[in-house]
Amino acid sequence: MQYVLFGALVWKVVQEWREQGGLPLGSWWLHLLVLFAVRGLTYQFWFTYGNMLFFTRRRRVVADGVDFRQIDAEWDWDNFLLLQTLIGATVVNSPLLPGLRQLCLWDPRGWAVALLLHVGFSEPAFYLAHRALHRAPLFARYHAAHHSSGVTQPLTAGFGTPLESLLLTLAMGAPLAGAFLVGHGSLGLVYGHAFVFDYLRAMGYSNVEIVSPRVFDAFPPLRYILYTPSYLSLHHRERRGNFCLFMPALDAAFGTLDGRSWALQRAAYDGAAGGGALGTPEFVFLAHVVDIMSSMHVPFVLRSLSSIPFANHFILLPFWPVAFAFMLLMWCCSKTFVVSFYYLRGHLHQTxxxxRYGFQYFLPAAKKGINHQIELAILRADRMGVKVLSLAALNKNEALNGGGTMFVNKHPDLRVRVVHGNTLTAAVILKEVPSNVREVFLTGATSKLGRAIALYLCRKKIRVLVRLSRRIPAENERIAAIPP
Structure with missing residues (x-):
């Protein structure tokens, strides 16, 4: 609902469109709305990349996942973008910066002025303000909420109090204001500066290392010019150093640079011990895509959809052709990939x-390819040292692969246990049977689950009494075939 605040800006654009008889490309109101969208997409793209575990699982800084408490707290992460857009609209509509009236597309002198002001004003101002926010009583009142997020994400960059958003607005806006005050501002500078600023912020909070430590080794001064996700992660978790905006030089100058920053960056990038690379899971849940609409609810697309129960949203309809194209691409040249993970009592589980999509499981021509994908996933899990792999949904279809028996029979030396929901349920039920029981009366024995339980009990020399159904003679014969 907060987006209704943009109603006045939209109305201004509509008015100018009607007056000019076309899209008002020279309207600051239009550019403010476009900037809001571009900036939001910058954070969204970094969020998507950071959560594509099939790309980033080996270069994570912190191994933990994001819990729902953090998701709820960061739900309105883009409030700072709304605030800065409204502040921009106020500045545009005021006589404070007369240079805004003359819309210039490009002026390299403005870039030089903005760079000088960023290094000479924005970085020191942010550093000092940030250090002040970490002291009592300011921290508890204005900054503790930001640090309550356990794992940094690009969206965490926007989570904070209004005071923090105003300080960030000052750090970002001062170079632009200075360039326009001296008459060298341009539209390209506004877009470029906003993009670089947001890009670096989102990168720092991404929890994924992308710059090789070899680059810093080849050019050591870069360590004091550009921070890294590891650098920011240390600050976010321990709160006692690394206060800079983007340039660690100030931390080095004032003695607040955490000496572990570069070692952690190297470990995270190389996937070595000390980083947050995801190790070998003990349990793998092997699923498949249900349909095209559900494919847009995966964790690395939109957090606002993936964190709530599935529902079809009209807002996703324009993206349906894109999702359809990805479905065709996956059909042609993709392999099994990691979707999500979680830790349960210290044990790593992955999905x-x-x-493949649900409808493809009913295409006779696709059966061989699907089984090949499942087999490759099982063999990969076996090589990795996974203990249990569970076939989910249609991956365990009897008509497809006999509930997984095809793979177990084909590879008798598998160390990974290939199971599915029925076998796990049977295991839970059997565990509840007391050890001194010698006779069991079993209802529902004609089902796949009941037959598995009956067969196991017979192998344990336990007498099984079943009630057969007259309506299912074929199943009765299967039960009767169980040896006594």
Whole structure:
């Protein structure tokens, strides 16, 4: 609902459109709305990349996942973008910066002025303000909420109090204001500066290392010019150093640079011990994509959709052709990939997805390819040292692969246990049977689950009494075939 605040800006654009008889490309109101969209997409793209575990699982800084408490707290992460857009609209509509009236597309002198002001004003101002926010009583009142997020994400960059948003607005806006005050501002500078600023902010909070430590080794001064996700992560978790905006030089000058920053950056990038690379899971849930609409609800697309129960949203309809194109691409040249993970009592569990959609499981021509994908996933899990792999949904279809028995029979030396929901349920039920029981009366024995339980009990020399159904003679014969 907060987006209704843009109603006045939209109305201004509509008015100018009607007056000019076309899209008002020279309207600051239009550019403010476009900037808001571009900036939001910058954070969204970094969020998507950072959560594509099939790309980033080996270069994570912190291994933990994001919990729902953090998701709820960061739900309105883009409030700072709304605030800065409204502040921009106020400045545009005031006589404070007369240079805004003359819309210039490009002026390299403005870039030089903005760079000098960023290094000479924005970086020191942010550093000092940030250090002040970490002291009592300011921290508890204005900054503790930001640090309550356990794992940094690009969206965490926007989570904070209004005071923090205003300080960030000052750091970002001062170079632009200075360039326009001296008459060298341009539209290209506004877009470029906003993009670079947001890009670096989102990168720092991404929890994924992208710059090789070899680059810093080849050019050591770069360590004091550009921070890294590891650098910011240390600050976010321990709160006692690394206060800079983008340039660690100030931390080095004032003695607040955490000496572990570069070692952590190297470990995270190389996937070595000390970083946050995801290790070998003990349990893998092998799923598949249900349909095209559900494919847009995966964790690395939109957090606002993936964190709530599935529902079809009209806002996703324009993106349906894009999702359809990705479906065709996955059908042609994709393999099983990691979708999500979680830790349960210290044990790593992962969800993998076969790159096939539900309807493809009913195409006779696709059966061989699907089984090949499942087999490759099982062999990969076996090589990795996974203990249990569970076939989910249609991956365990009897008509497809006999509930997974095809792979177990084909590879008898598998160390990974290939199971599915029925076998796990049977295991839970069997565990509840007391050890001194010698006779069991079983209802529902004609089902796949009941037959598995009956067969196991017979192997344990336990007498099984079943009630057969007259309506299912074929199943009765299967039960009767169980040896006594």
């Amino acid at each position: 993998w997805s076969v790159p």
